Amino acid sequence: MxxxxxxxxxxxxxxxxxxxxxxxxxxxxxxxxxxxxxxxxxxxxxxxxxxxxxxxxxxxxxxxxxxxxxxxxxxxxxxxxxxxxxxxxxxxxxxxxxxxxxxxxxxxxxxxxxxxxxxxxxxxxxxxxxxxxxxxxxxxxxxxxxxxxxxxxxxxxxxxxxxxxxxxxxxxxxxxxxxxxxxxxxxxxxxxxxxxxxxxxxxxxxxxxxxxxxxxxASRAPVPPDEPGLTLSLLGTAEAWLDGQRLLLNRRQTEILALLTMHPEGLSVEQLHAAVYGDQAVTLSTLKAEVSHLRAALGGALASRPYRLMLPVRTDVDEVLALLRRGAVRAAVSAYRGDLLPGTNAPALVELAEFLAVSVREALLARPDPAAVLRYSELAPYDVQVLEVALAALGPRDHPAKPLLKGRLAVAHR
Incomplete structure (x- = not known):
């Protein structure tokens, strides 16, 4: 001894x-x-x-x-x-x-x-x-x-x-x-x-x-929050909740809400119009009508001149970006449930969607965590490079995810 x-x-x-x-x-x-x-x-x-x-x-x-x-x-x-x-x-x-x-x-x-x-x-x-x-x-x-x-x-x-x-x-x-x-x-x-x-x-x-x-x-489906304020899910399927109650919004209203969460300082009517419609021939009165419906849904918590939200806001976009900044790649991929508002043609949201998608992908290429890559491959099944980088990082060692990664890669090559 x-x-x-x-x-x-x-x-x-x-x-x-x-x-x-x-x-x-x-x-x-x-x-x-x-x-x-x-x-x-x-x-x-x-x-x-x-x-x-x-x-x-x-x-x-x-x-x-x-x-x-x-x-x-x-x-x-x-x-x-x-x-x-x-x-x-x-x-x-x-x-x-x-x-x-x-x-x-x-x-x-x-x-x-x-x-x-x-x-x-x-x-x-x-x-x-x-x-x-x-x-x-x-x-x-x-x-x-x-x-x-x-x-x-x-x-x-x-x-x-x-x-x-x-x-x-x-x-x-x-x-x-x-x-x-x-x-x-x-x-x-x-x-x-x-x-x-x-x-x-x-x-x-x-x-x-x-x-x-x-x-x-379970983590892929948005869960109704029990916290006060506005919670906005924009990745994959769009959902909005106010004080735990789901809001019934149309597509444009959701896009406007998303843009206002991106700009807590507020947007003028002209700035909001450009962010939503770009160079489409849509009148300011059309935008104002959508904002009016949105203000009613929010219980009046939407100020004007400039347009800005007057209540606490949480979004899944902010969650993913915060996790990426911390280097928590696996958690970020788990929170990234899909493209931001798929099919949107609002110029500012198209730009944000591309920024977010590229950021998630680049984070995986830099740190190809096998579990995170498997989750990502459900959303981007034909992204061969991410799968190949993950398998190369594993090398010859055994890992439970390796057969699944190889299977995903074989399907992607078809």
Whole structure:
């Protein structure tokens, strides 16, 4: 036992030395750490400082609502006794995340539970590299491969006393990676079977997951919101809701509403006319009549001179753009339900539709996440380049999405 402890002490010391060289002295530490750790350190260093004290927290209610609407919640509920027993026997904290490395569920042994709470390793905690730096959850979610991070291999010093093992979780129907499971404990309890245990726990959860399409496709259909204000869905099928109630609008009214959400500062009647009709021979009075109907539908919350909306607004277009800015490609593709107002001839909306479509595609070419590419291929089944780039990025390694990507590619080549 002493020999094992000495080996772990020496390994920890090596990790601390390499971390110090990289983080504090600016040395690349190339020969001192595994390539996946060094790559993760580089990503982390461009986003955070090493002295971050805790993970940022998402809203507790939003996280809980999201969790209950996922197949992972069903699966974990089915095998929770096994997960809890594993955590208690090994004094581990076990976590399940979503595809963006937000923790959705945890259970911990007595000691690790307190340690986890102190750094927000709890539901709602964001453990991606841009939030807390190198850790096994983030590496696995980014690469799709099982991973281990030991002691000072973590970028943030707050978890230098930890060791973490993570494995990906896949939807059994689509093959999409929808999160990870992570097992964490203190570095001195490192065990050779830690990574194998994470893989076993992942398979246990995947086996317990519901095997119906409703889970895989649920995020594609607009859901009536329960928040006040205006919610506008423009991607794929257009829908508008005011304070949770669906608005019955015609095509032009929806286009006008979309344009006003793009211009919160307001538009003059001439500017709005050009954005909607371009050089078509349509009178200003026609536009004013549409605006009048729209104002009535909005309960008067549409000002004039200039035309502008006078209430809180949320759109799926803004959601996709915000996710792309964060680099959350998989989530952005999931939120991108199709072309913006397909068939619109409003010049400003045609331009926005092209900008959004190209942005999503370029994001996939830069970061060809297999699950995201599969979702995208449902919308653009003949985009051969995106499929080829995703398969090239996977290389020879096995991945549940690879047969599906090859199938999509074969169909696209027909």
């Amino acid at each position: 002493t020999d094992v402890r000495d080996e772990l002490q020496a390994r920890r010391l090596d990790a601390v030395r390499a971390w110090t060289r990289f983080v504090e002295l600016g040395d690349d530490a190339e020969a001192a750490v595994r390539p996946e750790i060094r790559r993760s350190w580089e990503l982390s260093g461009s986003a955070i400082t090493y002295d971050v004290a805790e993970a940022p927290l998402d809203d507790e209610g939003d996280t809980a609502a999201y969790w209950l609407d996922t197949p992972l919640a069903v699966a974990v509920g089915n095998v929770e006794s096994e997960l809890r027993r594993t955590a208690e026997d090994g004094d581990l904290v076990i976590a399940v995340t979503d595809a963006e490395t937000r923790i959705l569920w945890t259970y911990g042994g007595r000691v690790m539970r307190r340690k986890a709470e102190s750094v927000n390793f709890v539901p709602g905690g964001r453990w991606d590299e841009s939030s807390v730096g190198t850790n096994a959850l983030a590496i696995t979610n980014r690469t799709g491969d099982p991973s281990m991070v030991f002691s000072a291999e973590h970028y943030a010093s707050m978890v230098h006393n930890w060791v973490c093992w993570a494995a990906p979780l896949h939807d059994p129907v689509s093959g999409e990676q929808i999160g990870v499971i992570d097992l964490s404990t203190t570095w001195d309890r490192t065990h050779p079977i830690g990574l194998a245990t994470a893989r076993v726990m992942a398979r246990l959860i995947e086996t317990a997951m519901p095997r119906t399409r409703q889970w895989a496709d």
